């Protein structure tokens with residue numbers, strides 16, 4: 335569905351945020367993109383949504399396609415009409431608008447009928463929002479705000495939902511709730527999901543496939559089960575030690591062979 | 598007492614005109630973050646065009662009130678396309694400078710085209726004074742107030758309930774996120790210029806029909822500026838209300854203190870108000886919760 339091939343991304347024509355990234359999100363799959371701070375995860379999503387241009391960033395080589403169509407050079411409002419929705423890092427609600435108006439914006443491109451049906455299903459997914467529709471979004475708790483952000487994204491009727499660190503700054507219990515709702519979206523609606531996370535355990539528990547991004551390069555990829563079993567990942571990302579050996583990502587190089595795209 | 602009431606009522610009438618223009622300032626500022634210093638000149642152009650169209654067609658005066666917003670929408674869209682859109686993405690400061698340049702340019706072009714002699718607004722309606730609560734008013738004053746009330750109510754309802762209105766407010770808060778929702782922010786910019794020009798076109802015709810069509814009409818736009826500062830530069834209906842306050846204050850100062858102070862009363866008021874409330878009476882405070 336979403337294909338990124340050998341993308342190299344610069345900010346201000348100088349800062350290399352992504353060196354060489356190839357990534358696939360197949361229909362109906364949940365894909366986790368893991369990596370430390372500054373690895374380039376958000377940059378990849380900005381390249382997909384078209385927001386990169388407004389931050390003086392550019393995909394200087396490689397390709398980004400959705401269902402075979404190139405997304406490069408398209409404005410964000412054109413990209414989203416392909417059926418791609420983003421839950422941005424830090425939620426980025428319209429804080430001064432009501433929850434309802436935030437959701438109305440989510441359904442901006444849909445018909446009125448589709449919107450009210452969509453609103454019902456968002457409320458079904460997040461019952462906590464039912465009696466908060468007329469509150470100012472900025473005054474909700476962090477967890478509720480994340481629910482609004484996801485609901486807003488869902489209301490555009492996406493086929494691919496991308497989430498940038500949905501667990502950021504939330505209490506563990508709320509995070510569980512958010513991830514449980516993502517599971518429901520996958521299981522009940524067959525939604526395709528690309529999720530960025532720092533919390534690898536959480537992300538791999540949800541995902542079918544995973545990618546590990548370091549310094550703008552994909553260092554590892556595989557099924558979630560493979561990654562979760564990989565000793566390097568276990569040590570570096572899951573905080574588990576297997577007999578006290580210290581690991582380095584370079585040790586994982588053999589697995590990287592899987593990632594080979596013709597340039 | 599009668600004198601006071603007279604001053605207040607006619608202050609409300611001129612305040613209604615300031616309010617219409619003030620809503621225009623706020624509309625553009627809210628949607629694009631730019632103060633349009635050519636607002637008065639845009640108003641003047643629409644008024645001249647409308648007056649010429651009425652003269653040409655010999656249509657009755659009330660047709661001017663239909664023509665003015667229509668011409669306004671056209672002028673707003675054209676100016677936004679030609680002058681503002683190429684500047685999108687530049688610092689707001691640069692765009693504000695462009696509006697100042699535009700103001701000077703429009704003033705000279707208007708004089709070039711229509712000459713510098715003031716003229717009467719065609720078919721300026723009846724001059725019979727009508728009595729309301731014992732106060733004598735010109736019909737155009739009543740008309741100005743009625744149009745102002747409807748425009749303010751319409752703008753309020755549009756921004757609050759319509760999908761496009763919500764999109765305008767959302768774009769004001771975050772252009773990036775609005776784009777992610779499918780909003781073409783260039784259209785929002787065009788829409789705000791069209792709306793502002795339509796409002797100021799109405800104001801221009803109302804003012805000109807009570808006074809005259811002349812090359813100094815743009816000054817009314819400047820005098821409306823305190824209205825929007827007072828109401829809150831980002832508050833459309835707040836600016837409408839600010840217009841009434843400025844209109845009444847001006848008249849009271851002119852009537853009781855000194856008629857030469859009348860011209861600057863509005864600016865004196867905003868200096869004091871801004872000391873107390875830097876965002877204006879109805880301006881937005883930041884809602885932030887992390």
Ligand SMILES: Nc1ncnc2c1ncn2[C@@H]1O[C@H](COP(=O)(O)OP(=O)(O)OP(=O)(O)O)[C@@H](O)[C@H]1O
Pocket residue numbers: 345346349350351369370371372373374375376377378389423532
């Ligand atoms: N607008 C920008 N202009 C210039 N450099 C940027 C910009 N945005 C990001 N960068 C740089 O690009 C690199 C990758 O940033 P990115 O936001 O993609 O990282 P990330 O993996 O999402 O990190 P985090 O987990 O902290 O969100 C960083 O070095 C960052 O400083």
Ligand SMILES: [Mg+2]
Pocket residue numbers: 375376377423498
């Ligand atoms: Mg990030």
